[in-house]
Amino acid sequence: MALDAPDLPASRPHDQSFRIAVFPGDGIGAEITAPTLALLDAAVARIGGFALTPHACPAGAAHYRDLGVALPKASLEIARASDAVLLAAMGLPSVRYPDGTEIAPQLDLRVELGLYAGVRPIRAIPGVPTALADPRAAAMDFVILRESTEGLFASHGRGEVSPDRATETLVLTKTTSERLCRFGLKLAAERRRDGVSPGRATCVDKANVFRAFAWFREIFESAAARQKIETPEIAADAMYVDACALRMVTAPWELDVLIMENMFGDILSDLGAGLIGGMGYAPSADIGERHAVFQPCHGSAPDIVGTGRANPTAMILSGAMMLDWLGRRSRVAECRRSADLIRRSVDAAFSGGALRTCELGGDAGTKAVFDAVVLEIERLDV
Ligand code: ATP
Numbered sequence: 401m402a403l404d405a406p407d408l409p410a411s412r413p414h415d416q417s418f419r420i421a422v423f424p425g426d427g428i429g430a431e432i433t434a435p436t437l438a439l440l441d442a443a444v445a446r447i448g449g450f451a452l453t454p455h456a457c458p459a460g461a462a463h464y465r466d467l468g469v470a471l472p473k474a475s476l477e478i479a480r481a482s483d484a485v486l487l488a489a490m491g492l493p494s495v496r497y498p499d500g501t502e503i504a505p506q507l508d509l510r511v512e513l514g515l516y517a518g519v520r521p522i523r524a525i526p527g528v529p530t531a532l533a534d535p536r537a538a539a540m541d542f543v544i545l546r547e548s549t550e551g552l553f554a555s556h557g558r559g560e561v562s563p564d565r566a567t568e569t570l571v572l573t574k575t576t577s578e579r580l581c582r583f584g585l586k587l588a589a590e591r592r593r594d595g596v597s598p599g600r601a602t603c604v605d606k607a608n609v610f611r612a613f614a615w616f617r618e619i620f621e622s623a624a625a626r627q628k629i630e631t632p633e634i635a636a637d638a639m640y641v642d643a644c645a646l647r648m649v650t651a652p653w654e655l656d657v658l659i660m661e662n663m664f665g666d667i668l669s670d671l672g673a674g675l676i677g678g679m680g681y682a683p684s685a686d687i688g689e690r691h692a693v694f695q696p697c698h699g700s701a702p703d704i705v706g707t708g709r710a711n712p713t714a715m716i717l718s719g720a721m722m723l724d725w726l727g728r729r730s731r732v733a734e735c736r737r738s739a740d741l742i743r744r745s746v747d748a749a750f751s752g753g754a755l756r757t758c759e760l761g762g763d764a765g766t767k768a769v770f771d772a773v774v775l776e777i778e779r780l781d782v
Pocket residue numbers: 490491679680697698699700701702703704709710711712714759
């Protein structure tokens with residue numbers, strides 16, 4: 401799947417062809433985009449039954465530096481008209497707006513496309529060392545569900561700073577909070593159905609200190625009570641965010657779906673990535689009612705650009721999440737089977753521990769990971 405088709409077709413050639421807006425972005429973005437597209441192609445070829453048509457979307461900090469626009473209208477329109485968006489990484493610490501903040505069009509995309517549900521799976525990959533000595537950490541498989549359009553980030557670009565005072569305002573809305581809680585409860589039910597977990601949704605907040613979070617917890621409890629009618633087997637509980645940070649380190653294998661405000665999710669998802677080997681292993685999805693963006697949790701890692709050391713695993717797994725989402729939405733079983741093949745291939749490539757990426761002290765860079773995963777895509781039973 402090469403990025404050489406800039407014009408969108410007026411309509412889909414047939415029902416099982418999906419238009420994918422691809423944002424390589426900045427830094428290592430382009431380096432991990434090419435192998436990910438190639439692996440998606442390999443999985444699609446192996447399973448068959450549907451096609452992906454990529455459309456390149458320029459955007460990012462380098463684009464802003466060179467052309468004065470971070471997120472061109474044309475790229476946003478392609479994203480809106482596509483079935484899904486695949487994004488690598490955006491932002492460069494050396495390129496900033498006049499107010500000193502970094503260029504982050506991925507945040508604008510979340511707001512523009514209404515992507516309130518940030519899904520951040522924290523799953524230990526067999527053969528990739530976790531940060532914890534306890535052997536139970538190998539069974540770690542939980543999800544941080546980060547609200548992605550409001551919370552403290554609602555204040556992005558609107559903070560007020562005077563010589564003796566600075567303020568940013570956290571905003572939670574009822575509509576988005578209700579949607580997020582429903583999404584999390586349904587996700588817990590789906591994970592139970594898929595045999596991944598017993599099914600538990602946990603509201604993570606700071607309800608003991610802030611009224612806004614006490615209100616958020618009430619919304620979660622009402623949603624849980626309603627969901628109980630449909631899926632009585634799903635457990636629902638709540639935890640303070642500080643206690644959650646501790647649990648993520650002391651007993652992460654007990655966690656399932658953790659539902660939280662934007663800034664809490666921003667911080668805890670990095671902690672989660674650290675648990676499973678680092679940023680290069682943490683995929684994500686930002687999902688709304690109609691659109692979804694899939695991207696690794698990490699940034700553009702300018703410190704390793706051009707060295708070949710970038711780990712593409714998080715982006716590859718984000719691509720698998722995209723196929724899974726397309727498959728559930730469109731009921732194309734082959735999409736979900738392709739997603740499963742990619743995940744199993746990543747697991748098989750790392751299992752045994754011989755493939756050790758650079759950030760974990762090994763010498764496997766982008767190409768070595770690609771070669772190992774593509775071999776499994778071609779080799780594994782489907
Ligand atoms: P952002 O603010 O956009 O999240 P950041 O600069 O805080 O980005 P990253 O760009 O994610 O953070 O990088 C943090 C560190 O992790 C860097 O030292 C970088 O080299 C390393 N890193 C990030 N992603 C990868 C990757 N895919 N492979 C290898 N190392 C990575």
